[in-house]
Amino acid sequence: MIYLDNAATTMRKPEGVIAAVVKAMESMGNSSRGTHEGALDAARSVYRTRVKLGRMFGCAAERVVFTCNSTEALNIAISGTIDSGHHVISTDLEHNSVLRPLYRLQEEKGVELSFVPADKKGNVDYADFERLMKPNTKAIVCTHASNLTGNHIDIRRVGEIAHSRGALLIVDASQTAGAFPISIKEMSVDVLCFTGHKSLMGPQGTGGLCVGEGVEIRPFKVGGSGVQSYSRTQPTEYPTRLEAGTLNGHGIAGLGAALDFIEEVGMDVIFEKEHRLMTRFYEGVKDIEGVTVYGDFSRKRSPVVALNIKDYDSSAVSDELSEEYDIATRPGAHCAPRMHTALGTVEQGAVRFSFAYFNTEDEVDTAIQAVREIAQ
């Protein structure tokens, strides 16, 4: 299979990740549950991964909180900081993992929402963030990169706007964590939500949030913590405050190995290769008659190319790519309803080709040829 659905999950993982998960499943107890060697093995592994993530994202290790994925992290960040009477600014680029928690707050708590619109190319105008600010704006919740077009939002710029008005910046880094340098300190990010199984190349079921200094998040869930057992309430200290229950220790061990791999190869090397593959594909398909490519390719972006062929149903194109060419892509709506509305692809959806470090130029060329043949 030629796997070009890396924006959904990177299917090929570094060998060290697989080995680390297997080793963890052979030797690990439960982190923070006693001090026998099995428990300590797990606690040390979790801690090492926490430290590495903190280093990658410019965050203190004890403020790196593990979750199952980005969606859980975003739910924790959004529901734990925003309340009745607050106003929130988000964007048309968002995934449902941002939109649905916000819509729920709107429905249940009367939270006011405003959205920065995207233009036909999927870009935002930064003046709109300023324009939409209100005295009760509590937060800007915003993706770092669209999962549909791959376009980036300049988080640093949005962070400056948020902080100049006393608002928080909560970032969905699902499509960028691991592939682009992110420093929550330097980029004025208050909460960074990430997943472990995409560009970070770790196992599914891993992810988390980096919580900036001074940011208070109410726990989404409470329960076992392995410390302060006689307290009737969840400990207030990070990361325990937001980590009730047994962590995915086996997955986190794999994520730790994935971080080692990224450090060893170099994030810039990974970015350069993914970007080269994406550009090769884009250049190969953009002028094929009947092909429409979405997004802005003149700026820094994530390695995603979403397209349609004539008026063909994106589901049918993706199915043909899979059945006839053994090429894996994603069709349909991509959980990004506002983005599809902005692009005018609500009915047709789009076929998304997304690239990762382990893809090759030969695979890209085969995919270009497949698009050419389907468009004939």
Place this chain on the structure above:
Amino acid sequence: MREKRLYLVITFHTTSAAMAMESLCAEKGLPGRLIPVPREITAGCGMAFRAEVEQEQSLLEAAGAADIQVDGVHKLVI
């Protein structure tokens, strides 16, 4: 683009139900496969079970007997 023809397309409310259908059909030797939901049925995403139109009765009976909730049954040229 490959040639279109008439197919039976069964949709489900959840991915779990779609997986249950695939598993049931594999077990019972009923032909068909999962495809992305065609836009003629709904814009969006998700998966559907595609089979030959002649299979409608046997597939629906099997689904019913196994308590698999079907959302819709369509005959489409796709």
